[in-house]
Amino acid sequence: MSRRTLTFRGGTRTAVGFVVAFALLLTGAMPVKRAVSDASGPVTLAFRISVFVLLAGIALAALRREGIGIADLGLSSRHLLPAVATFGGVWVTLNLLGVGVAATTGNPWGLGFLRETTPVLVAGLPAPRVTTLLFYFLVVGMVEEFTMRGYLQTKVVALLGDDTRPRVALGILTASLVFGLGHVPSALVAGASVRGAFSAVAVSAASGVAFGVLYETTRNLYFVGLLHGLGDTWPLVVDWMNWSGSALGAFLLGIAGIYLGAALAYRYWALDTDLTPVIRRWESSRSASAAEGAVPTEAPGSGSE
Numbered sequence: 001m002s003r004r005t006l007t008f009r010g011g012t013r014t015a016v017g018f019v020v021a022f023a024l025l026l027t028g029a030m031p032v033k034r035a036v037s038d039a040s041g042p043v044t045l046a047f048r049i050s051v052f053v054l055l056a057g058i059a060l061a062a063l064r065r066e067g068i069g070i071a072d073l074g075l076s077s078r079h080l081l082p083a084v085a086t087f088g089g090v091w092v093t094l095n096l097l098g099v100g101v102a103a104t105t106g107n108p109w110g111l112g113f114l115r116e117t118t119p120v121l122v123a124g125l126p127a128p129r130v131t132t133l134l135f136y137f138l139v140v141g142m143v144e145e146f147t148m149r150g151y152l153q154t155k156v157v158a159l160l161g162d163d164t165r166p167r168v169a170l171g172i173l174t175a176s177l178v179f180g181l182g183h184v185p186s187a188l189v190a191g192a193s194v195r196g197a198f199s200a201v202a203v204s205a206a207s208g209v210a211f212g213v214l215y216e217t218t219r220n221l222y223f224v225g226l227l228h229g230l231g232d233t234w235p236l237v238v239d240w241m242n243w244s245g246s247a248l249g250a251f252l253l254g255i256a257g258i259y260l261g262a263a264l265a266y267r268y269w270a271l272d273t274d275l276t277p278v279i280r281r282w283e284s285s286r287s288a289s290a291a292e293g294a295v296p297t298e299a300p301g302s303g304s305e
Contacts, residue, residue: 004277008158010066011285015155018062019178022147025054026182041124045131048121052143059147066155073150074221082266082275083222090262091230097254098238105247109238118235137229145225148179148208149215158281168216176208207231210259217263219276227259 008014029051036047063070070076102109121132153175160167180201215224234241240251270276 003280004072004274005280005282006068006072006154006158007282007284008066008068008155009284010062010155011283012159014062014065015152015159018058018152018155021058022055022178022182025051025058041122041128044122045125045135048135049139052139055147056143059151062151062155070146070150073146073154074215074219075146075150079220079222079275082270083220083226086220086223086262086266087226087230090227090258093258093262094255095237097258098236098240098251101240101243101247101251101254102238105243105245105250107238107243107247111237113237113239114235117239117241118233133229133233133235136232137226140232141227141229142221142225144179145211145215145221145228148175149212149224150221152178153212153215154281158283161283163280172209172212172216176205176212179208180205214259214263217260217276218266218270219279220266223263223266 032047036044039047060070063073099109101107115129118129119132120128121135122128125131153171156174157163157168157171160170180203183200183204184197211224211228214227215221218224238251240248243251267276
């Protein structure tokens with residue numbers, strides 16, 4: 001079984017600085033977002049992409065201070081193909097499930113729903129639905145998972161000192177809460193009430209917990225990022241969001257089962273490789289007394305590909 005130790009060197013200040021920079025970026029982007037709300041499609045898209053580029057830059061700066069490479073977090077070239085293959089299996093299985101539930105419950109299904117159910121992020125662009133899918137899969141999903149799960153969740157576990165289940169759970173919950181709060185500015189710009197903003201936090205935090213568990217299971221940010229993009233767009237051959245009753249319940253349970261099954265299958269397949277190593281996360285700035293008897297003996301596994 002592959003084992004690796006990740007030693008973070010930035011201390012608590014780096015984690016706090018990351019969260020503060022994250023909050024300042026999203027808050028500062030609010031007036032700009034309002035200003036470009038009526039701008040042309042290319043301008044609006046460029047603004048949205050720039051926010052995520054800056055967010056990724058904040059995480060990269062934090063990682064540089066930590067002495068950790070992106071490959072250590074599950075973003076190496078060796079992680080890409082297995083992630084795409086596993087995600088492809090998830091997407092096909094979800095469609096088969098959707099067709100089965102639709103046929104059983106009398107709901108419509110067909111290839112036309114691939115177009116009808118895909119949202120349009122910005123009007124006025126060539127192939128707006130394709131642009132939307134590319135934006136959510138390659139930008140939103142990847143950047144948010146890289147920053148929240150890849151860096152922040154992993155960092156919190158390192159600060160806590162070991163990878164026992166309660167502390168990993170706390171790391172997942174912390175990153176998920178920050179992730180949920182990060183959706184407040186967008187909700188307010190969209191005109192949401194205080195209750196609506198709270199709802200956005202709750203839903204986003206809950207999805208963050210799910211993605212956090214999937215990341216801990218697979219150690220593959222590409223895979224989790226692709227699932228994140230899927231959850232933002234749902235390009236399927238059924239319109240399950242308009243279902244109700246037993247059809248909706250069966251499909252939601254199916255989604256959970258397929259996601260977890262795919263993650264566990266990935267982990268089982270890759271357990272004896274570097275794709276899903278047993279990682280011990282450690283913070284070098286912890287006091288000597290806290291570290292006594294628990295200092296890792298393996299060399300830190302840092303670097304990038």
